[in-house]
């Protein structure tokens with residue numbers, strides 16, 4: 305704790321800079337605003353699931369408007385774009401790669417048995433949201449093309465932040481040509497997939513490419529989001545968009561840091577590690593304490609496994625069993641839902 | 647971070663202590679769709695409170711809640727997938743083909759939380775439930791009815807017999823052992839109930855435990871049986887039931903029963919290939 309205070313004094317804090325305006329903490333939570341608005345809403349879409357730039361949301365433990373959060377999250381990931389792997393390592397004790405492997409293996413993309421007669425297989429389209437630097441998308445391609453021998457699988461990697469996507473695109477040049485050909489990168493806010501832009505190769509500023517297009521409804525087989533959804537300003541809106549773009553029978557799958565409440569001792573240790581040590585390490589390793597502080601807080605704020613499962617069901621998905629699978633005692637969890645057939 | 651196999655196995659074995667388990671429905675309901683969850687409504691003897699209540703407390707606090715039954719969507723995929731098991735086994739291929747013929751996508755099999763094990767559970771549940779429509783000769787003895795019902799259940803494995811051993815290997819995976827043993831215990835309970843066993847005495851537990859073990863052993867025997875109509879399996883089953891009946895008279899005290907039961911559980915696991 306003493307070290308934290310010292311560091312804070314010694315280094316100019318990002319939080320006091322003018323770009324990150326502080327908003328007084330308020331106790332309103334997503335669920336409360338949800339409950340408050342759903343009663344007044346008469347349309348089929350609950351109010352809370354319609355993005356509203358002026359509505360309060362959370363930025364770590366601060367309350368900001370949805371528009372501000374989008375901006376500030378972009379700031380965090382631009383500043384950690386190249387070092388975010390380190391943060392994942394710190395939060396997961398290095399397990400995140402194993403979790404990602406398990407996540408992708410359990411989804412088994414591209415698995416499509418042949419039967420006698422004409423090839424019964426349909427092309428698969430995978431949308432990896434908040435796909436950042438391609439960690440999940442590349443694994444999907446490898447499993448589908450190489451392990452399952454199914455070249456008829458395309459992956460679209462999407463992120464709100466062109467800096468993250470540019471890192472991903474750079475890394476994708478190491479993949480086999482056939483896999484590169486099945487990849488595309490688009491810039492999009494997960495809460496509104498009707499306005500996506502192809503990643504422009506010349507510049508990372510979004511203004512240079514004004515043409516937007518929509519991801520069509522009922523077009524996606526598998527929607528994945530790994531370590532991304534807790535950053536969204538409006539999670540119900542993102543879930544609704546996932547539901548819209550998925551085909552009937554299509555699958556929503558989310559890998560996210562979660563709650564270890566079931567193991568009280570581990571919970572205590574994990575919290576003191578994440579709240580105490582990680583921002584400090586972030587400061588020392590990446591020189592960016594506040595971004596790491598935000599990441600830790602955003603994990604803490606994210607709903608429990610059960611509450612998030614209920615949000616998925618509210619968005620119109622069906623789930624099997626509990627609807628989630630805990631990894632490493634709940635440090636992370638996988639949630640899956642299927643869009644039912646109408 | 648799974649507990650070591652041994653403690654899991656112990657947990658699984660103790661499930662035999664608590665037969666009010668898993669996915670039992672009233673026997674009167676039809677077996678075409680498995681959608682409701684009720685606990686066993688059978689009489690359970692109010693035995694020495696120490697043993698019984700310890701068993702129940704253990705059940706409640708340590709075990710995950712009983713696996714939920716299948717939703718209509720899961721049932722649609724699983725019942726279609728099951729028709730592919732004779733050809734493709736309990737496999738991802740059967741699941742995907744089933745999803746396809748039920749009008750879903752290959753990827754839709756992700757709805758099933760336990761993948762291939764869900765298909766195995768479907769097999770176990772469906773055939774247990776079908777037992778309630780087995781006609782029984784009204785005049786036969788309790789033992790004869792037990793044998794008849796048990797053999798009927800064994801015969802239901804015939805179409806998938808070449809794939810049974812690999813199914814048993816999956817059932818013996820540490821994370822599935824508690825569910826598998828619970829289902830076995832419920833099967834034994836169901837058979838005795840349908841046979842008309844109404845005794846509420848210390849042999850209540852013994853009978854269920856030994857029938858579980860006998861069923862598991864006979865099932866394993868059957869995987870290598872090539873005799874016509876599985877004659878040899880039936881003879882094997884009849885011998886084991888005869889032995890148990892003799893033993894049943896001897897094992898009366900709870901202490902003896904606990905020892906017997908633990909051993910039976912361990913033997914079942916061993917016969918499934920669990921490394922204990």
Ligand SMILES: C[S@@+](CC[C@H](N)C(=O)[O-])C[C@H]1O[C@@H](n2cnc3c(N)ncnc32)[C@H](O)[C@@H]1O
Nearest residue numbers: 381434435436439464465468493494530532535
């Ligand atoms: C921790 S990274 C995860 C990257 C990658 N999926 C992985 O597992 O390594 C979180 C990503 O979420 C993205 N993100 C945050 N808010 C978003 C939003 N509203 N829409 C789409 N992406 C968003 C960030 O830009 C960032 O790239």
